[in-house]
Each structure stands twice: as C-alpha cells, then as structure tokens.
Amino acid sequence: MVLRSQMERPVKKFIIKVLLIIFALIFSFPLIWMLLTAFKNRIDFLSVPPKWIFVPTLANFKEIFSSADFLKAYSNSIIVSVCSVALGIFLGVPAAYGINRFRFKGRSNLAFWILSTRFAPPVVVLIPFFIIYKKIGLSDTYLGLTIIYLVINLPLIIWIMYGFFKDIPVELEEAATVDGAAPFYAFFRIVLPLVAPGLVATSILSLIFSWNEMMFSLVLTSLKTKTLPVAIYNFVSYQEIAWGSLSASGMMAIIPVTVFTLLIQKYLVSGLTFGAVKH
Amino acid sequence: MDRLCKKNTYLNFVNEGDNMDIYLKNGVEPKIKTEKIKSRGNNLYANRYGYIYILPGVIILALITLAPFIYDLYLSLTDRYLASSEPAKFVGLMNYVNIFKDKSFWSSVLITAIYVFLAVFIELVLGFIIALLFQIEFKGKKIVRSAILLPMVATPIAIAFMWRIMYNPNIGIINYLLSLINIRGIEWVSSQDTALISVILVDIWQWTPFMFLILSSGISALPNDPFEAAIVDGASFTQILRHVMFPLLKPIITIGLVFRLVDSFKTFDTIYVLTGGGPGTATETLNIQVFLNAFKYLKMGHACALSIIMIIIIIFVCNFVVKRGELNFE
Numbered sequence: 147m148v149l150r151s152q153m154e155r156p157v158k159k160f161i162i163k164v165l166l167i168i169f170a171l172i173f174s175f176p177l178i179w180m181l182l183t184a185f186k187n188r189i190d191f192l193s194v195p196p197k198w199i200f201v202p203t204l205a206n207f208k209e210i211f212s213s214a215d216f217l218k219a220y221s222n223s224i225i226v227s228v229c230s231v232a233l234g235i236f237l238g239v240p241a242a243y244g245i246n247r248f249r250f251k252g253r254s255n256l257a258f259w260i261l262s263t264r265f266a267p268p269v270v271v272l273i274p275f276f277i278i279y280k281k282i283g284l285s286d287t288y289l290g291l292t293i294i295y296l297v298i299n300l301p302l303i304i305w306i307m308y309g310f311f312k313d314i315p316v317e318l319e320e321a322a323t324v325d326g327a328a329p330f331y332a333f334f335r336i337v338l339p340l341v342a343p344g345l346v347a348t349s350i351l352s353l354i355f356s357w358n359e360m361m362f363s364l365v366l367t368s369l370k371t372k373t374l375p376v377a378i379y380n381f382v383s384y385q386e387i388a389w390g391s392l393s394a395s396g397m398m399a400i401i402p403v404t405v406f407t408l409l410i411q412k413y414l415v416s417g418l419t420f421g422a423v424k425h
Numbered sequence: 426m427d428r429l430c431k432k433n434t435y436l437n438f439v440n441e442g443d444n445m446d447i448y449l450k451n452g453v454e455p456k457i458k459t460e461k462i463k464s465r466g467n468n469l470y471a472n473r474y475g476y477i478y479i480l481p482g483v484i485i486l487a488l489i490t491l492a493p494f495i496y497d498l499y500l501s502l503t504d505r506y507l508a509s510s511e512p513a514k515f516v517g518l519m520n521y522v523n524i525f526k527d528k529s530f531w532s533s534v535l536i537t538a539i540y541v542f543l544a545v546f547i548e549l550v551l552g553f554i555i556a557l558l559f560q561i562e563f564k565g566k567k568i569v570r571s572a573i574l575l576p577m578v579a580t581p582i583a584i585a586f587m588w589r590i591m592y593n594p595n596i597g598i599i600n601y602l603l604s605l606i607n608i609r610g611i612e613w614v615s616s617q618d619t620a621l622i623s624v625i626l627v628d629i630w631q632w633t634p635f636m637f638l639i640l641s642s643g644i645s646a647l648p649n650d651p652f653e654a655a656i657v658d659g660a661s662f663t664q665i666l667r668h669v670m671f672p673l674l675k676p677i678i679t680i681g682l683v684f685r686l687v688d689s690f691k692t693f694d695t696i697y698v699l700t701g702g703g704p705g706t707a708t709e710t711l712n713i714q715v716f717l718n719a720f721k722y723l724k725m726g727h728a729c730a731l732s733i734i735m736i737i738i739i740i741f742v743c744n745f746v747v748k749r750g751e752l753n754f755e
Contacts, residue, residue, distance in 0.1 A: 166555070247478075271489065273493075273719050301486065333478075407578045414574065
C-alpha cells in the first residue's frame with residue numbers, strides 16, 4: 147500500500163499505533179468487563195465507584211454449573227448447533243458443487259435466489275414456523291430447531307462453498323473421468339479433500355451463527371430444548387436480575403465462540419459477506 | 426445420384442477423407458460426419474447428475490424459506506388472532522390499510538430509519554478510519570485485529586446484557602467514567618429520550634468491526650499504480666483519498682453497505698434485550714414491532730402484513746444502494 151510510506155513516519159506511526167490500541171480496547175472492553183464481573187461477588191458488583199481491583203470469587207460459576215437448567219441449556223445449544231450445521235453441510239455442499247460444475251438453465255437465477263434468502267428478515271419465516279410447529283408438534287423439539295436453523299445455515303454454506311469449489315480446476319475431475327472414474331468418485335475422493343480447509347471454516351462459521359441465535363429459540367423452545375441464549379435471557383425476572391449468573395453464563399457462551407473465531411479469522415470476511423469479499 | 430444428393434438428407438454426411446466430388450458437382454454441401462457428444466453419465470457437464478447434487482439442498486431450502494413466505498403472505502390477508510377461538514377470516518388488504526393509518530407504524534418507521542441510517546453511516550466512517558490506520562505494519566497487529574473482531578461474533582444476548590449493566594445509571598461503569606469528566610446523570614436505556622441513541626451506540630460498537638474488516642480487505646487489494654501516479658503528480662493525502670481511493674473502493678463500500686443496511690433492519694437480539702422496544706415505544710423498530718405483534722399480542726395477521734411491508738422497504742433500500750454503487754454481479 148503506497149500510502150503506507152506517508153503514514154509510517156515515526157511520529158505519525160506512533161500516534162496511529164496508540165489510536166489503534168485505543169480502538170482495540172474500546173472493542174474488547176465490554177467483554178473484559180464481563181469477565182471481571184463474572185468473578186465479582188455481589189457486594190463488589192454493586193459498589194460505586196465500580197471496582198477494578200477486588201478479590202475474585204468462583205461463586206457465580208459454581209452457581210450456574212450446579213443449575214441443571216443451565217447445563218441442559220448448554221448441551222441443548224451444542225446439540226442443536228452441531229446437528230443443524232451437519233445437516234446444512236450434508237445438503238449444502240453437494241448443492242454448491244452442483245451449482246458450480248453443472249451448467250443448466252436458470253442457474254444464475256437459482257444462485258441469486260439463494261443469495262436473496264440471506265436478506266430476508268427471520269421474523270418472516272418465524273411466524274409461519276411457529277404456527278405450523280404448534281400444529282404438528284415440532285415445537286420444543288431438537289428436530290424442529292434443527293430445521294429452522296437451516297434457514298440461516300444452508301444459504302451460507304452453499305454460497306461460501308460455492309466460492310471454494312470455484313477455485314478447484316475442473317481439469318482434475320476431467321482427468322479422473324478420462325481414467326474411468328465413476329460419476330461421484332471425482333466429487334468424493336478428489337474435490338472434497340481439496341476443499342477440506344474451506345469445509346472446516348464454513349462449518350465453524352455456521353456453528354458460530356447457530357450458537358449465537360436467539361430469536362428462533364426464544365419462540366420455538368420451552369422447557370425441554372431451551373438453548374443457551376434463552377437460558378441467559380431467563381436470568382432476568384421482574385424482581386431482580388441475577389447479575390452474577392448472567393455474567394458467568396455470558397462468559398461461558400462467549401468463550402467457545404471466541405476460540406472458534408480466532409481459528410477461522412482468515413475466513414471471517416468471506417463468511418460474513420457470503421463470499422462477496424475475499425481475503 | 427440426384428436423389429442421393431438432395432439437400433439436407435442425412436446421406437449428405439460423409440466421412441473425412443471421402444471423395445466429395447460427387448456432392449460438389451451437384452451443388453450439395455457435404456457435411457462431415459462428426460461424433461455427437463452424448464450426455465454420458467460421467468461427462469462433467471451432464472445435467473442429469475447435476476440435479477442429484479443440487480435437488481436435496483434446493484428443495485429443502487425452498488421448503489423452509491419459500492413456503493413460509495407464501496404462508497406469511499396469505500396470513501397477512503387474514504385477521505388471524507391466536508388468542509381468539511374464532512377461525513381466521515379473509516380480510517384482503519384491511520391489515521395493510523390499518524397499518525398505514527396506524528400512528529405507531531409510522532413512528533416505528535421513523536425509529537427504524539434513524540437507527541438504520543445513523544448506525545450504518547457511522548459504522549462506515551469509523552470502519553474506514555480504522556481500516557486506513559490499520560494499513561501500517563507493527564508488531565502485535567494480529568492481536569489488535571483479533572480484539573477488534575470480537576464484538577461481531579460474541580453472543581449478542583450476552584453482549585446486550587453486558588451493555589445493560591454498563592448503562593445502569595447508578596452502578597454502571599459508563600456513567601462512572603463520564604462523571605470523571607464531569608458529565609452526569611445520563612439515563613441511557615432507562616429514558617425515552619436517550620434509549621434510541623443507547624441502542625444505536627451498541628450497534629455501532631458491535632458492527633464497526635464488520636465495516637473495518639471489509640474495508641481493510643478492500644484497501645489492501647487496491648492496485649498501487651493509481652496511488653503512485655497521484656503521488657508523482659503531487660497530490661496531497663486528502664486529495665488522494667477523495668479522488669483515487671474512494672472511487673476504487675466504491676464496489677467494496679457498496680457491498681458493505683448493502684449487507685450492513687439489511688442486517689440492521691433485522692436487528693433483534695440486542696434491542697430486545699436492552700430495551701424490549703421501550704421505554705414505551707422509543708426503540709420499537711419495525712422488526713421489533715413485528716415480533717411483538719406476533720408473539721406478545723398474538724395478532725398474526727397484523728404482524729404478517731407488517732413483515733411484508735418491511736420486506737418491501739428492505740428491497741427498495743437494497744436496490745437504491747446497489748444502483749448507486751454501480752455494482753456488477755459476476
């Protein structure tokens with residue numbers, strides 16, 4: 147970047163570094179504050195002015211880990227996210243491959259329609275799903291949640307994997323075909339291994355979105371399949387707000403997501419813009 | 426011979442190397458027999474196998490997006506009310522008419538407009554500034570980048586509650602820090618006047634990193650030549666920004682804007698947890714209003730009509746931005 151030389155004069159560079167560190171602190175501050183709050187006891191939490199230095203306590207964590215409700219919600223989140231992403235991969239990866247490799251009429255219309263599902267507000271599907279699920283008894287079930295989570299996951303998986311498949315030269319499959327390979331052989335044994343990193347990154351990205359999802363589970367779950375975000379929401383009642391449990395469980399929700407994000411940092415841009423922007 | 430040489434019979438087909446004089450003498454163009462490419466199974470471009478790959482995913486996607494949408498459209502033409510035992514009547518466009526007459530609809534349109542445009546605009550500007558600053562090289566750049574990414578991926582409900590704690594007028598840390606520089610008593614989410622700004626602020630905190638990410642990808646992918654030419658021509662820093670960088674970045678900015686604008690219409694988690702649409706209706710965006718009408722007041726028909734209107738608005742905004750950004754889809 148040519149402008150860099152202009153910006154890297156020592157004084158300027160120092161100021162810029164400081165500014166960037168300030169920004170980094172601003173963006174991570176609420177999370178750091180949540181981390182601190184999770185280790186505070188009630189007195190420290192309510193103190194004015196807010197305490198930076200205090201004696202940490204594990205009481206909040208002990209409280210949520212001994213709550214069967216919280217543990218069930220945590221495992222529900224894991225189950226639903228994993229299942230939904232697995233289903234999405236199973237359906238979406240071949241679809242992405244097919245759209246990329248096979249020329250057929252209406253191909254670009256199909257691609258555009260898949261992209262457009264990203265832009266639809268989730269409420270639009272939620273209302274019909276709510277009514278239908280109540281009728282056919284899929285309310286508060288793992289299957290029900292898994293299916294509706296596909297609304298978020300499937301377009302994402304298809305569109306991102308489409309980008310990855312585009313980068314694999316067709317010649318490899320053609321060579322296999324010439325050598326007498328069966329029709330699906332090229333896909334499973336040659337192309338899939340090549341897109342494996344992309345596959346992993348897409349799965350993790352979908353996992354993150356499914357894990358964070360709240361609106362669907364707020365409406366469609368009840369006691370049995372409540373996911374983590376809903377459980378956290380329930381820590382607020384009319385009388386008091388369980389700040390300690392809130393911050394502790396918030397931490398427990400955010401830590402896996404943070405770890406996963408750091409793993410797939412490279413693919414984050416591509417994931418968030420459906421492959422429109424690559425890095 | 427004449428019969429054999431009739432035009433367009435298949436007897437015109439010859440093999441390469443045959444004697445073509447007979448044909449040419451009679452004025453018939455011989456066609457060289459070529460192998461017709463049949464759609465064999467293992468031909469990559471055979472349509473048959475393509476369908477096997479595509480159909481499961483596409484059918485399921487259509488089932489879970491198109492079908493609900495059509496049902497939604499249908500419901501918007503009825504007066505379905507889940508708390509009543511009467512079956513829903515078909516009322517045509519009555520829901521829509523009522524919505525347009527409803528003051529709370531227009532107020533939520535205003536709130537949504539303020540939210541969407543203010544938040545996205547600030548995110549764009551801030552994101553651009555940070556992306557620009559980020560072009561320098563220094564140790565620890567990766568850590569800074571990871572820190573900046575966190576707001577986007579952290580579970581929104583956890584973040585929203587954290588901000589609620591921080592926004593607390595009495596024990597919250599924000600008011601404490603502000604009191605150090607002599608600003609006192611802002612009520613943030615507790616007051617109707619400041620609730621919307623508070624919510625917008627959280628959105629800016631959460632999604633500026635998104636703009637930063639996109640713009641920084643875009644900036645690092647820019648070609649060097651226009652900049653070098655501008656520097657040689659003696660352009661100043663701001664001139665280079667305005668006349669070289671900005672036009673080159675237009676496609677990326679458009680993409681960022683489209684995604685961010687649409688997503689901000691869809692914002693739910695943070696607003697619902699921070700204010701639930703209140704106090705009163707101070708932060709009731711269209712999306713929140715749809716949700717409340719459907720799942721709190723159980724007025725399904727009304728909610729569906731609202732959601733259809735919302736979709737139309739989103740499509741308009743998208744179209745507008747894309748047209749102005751002169752984006753070319755590949």
